[in-house]
Amino acid sequence: MTTELAVVGAAGRMGSAVLEAATERDGTTVVAAVVEPGSEVVGETLEPGEVTAIDDPTAAATAADVFVDFSAPEATVEVAEVSARTGTPLVSGTTGLTDTQRSTVDSAAERAPVLRASNFSVGVNLLDRLVALASQATDGGFDIEISEAHHRHKVDAPSGTALMLGETAADARGQSLAEVARWGREGEVGERTDEEIGFQVVRGGGIVGEHTVHLCGPDEKLELTHRSLDRSIFAQGALKAVEWIVDRPVGRYDMEDVLFG
């Protein structure tokens, strides 16, 4: 059976990667390419896959089995509302959502299967598990810092993945990330506290995505690093999530469910 996809943000970097991955993968085909309203590509044929770009997610829902969304927070909220109305499953990788936007998307999971992941790669999801283990094992002696680097076009910072890793480290130590996060440092900042988890951000060039969790003890340092070499890893992961979610009941899922059950 072929799963028919509506790709939201189809003209973007990740949207294009999903179009490409879907044409190469057996069992998936793109039937709707949703782009930003007012975009000059509306009505044009997008490559690869030769799908006509439209700007109406409701029309896309009637054509497709599943939404795959890599767009912008406002668009993700709109698509989640369409999912809630139509029951169309949603796989979303868009990052930078506010708490309110995130809870709107999550509430769509009461009426449709919704899978949100700040990173669809196998490697980062494994890294997340290692971070939980390492943070717990080094509690009471090792300071945690998280650094990330991305291409110059990325609009949110720190990345959704860095925040996910921070949440994992904080949870493993019984902390709340909101209370211990330290967003960069500048000037006379004083000594770091034992509790804080610091975040540092690099933006430049074409870096696809790099994340390092630094666990710094008094006389030793552990670094856990993931480097994304190509966007296709996120697109392939998202398609794996599509295949996984298509027959699931209504509910909220994440990439851990897909990869680790």
Ligand code: NAD
């Ligand atoms: P991009 O800017 O290249 O593409 C985003 C696209 O969304 C643009 O073409 C934009 O016009 C479009 N868009 C905006 N509003 C829209 C609307 N209302 N309807 C339809 N399309 C709309 O960005 P990108 O690099 O492709 O990243 C997109 C998102 O995916 C970002 O939030 C990024 O952080 C995230 N991302 C997630 C993962 C992951 O694994 N979860 C990986 C890479 C990127």
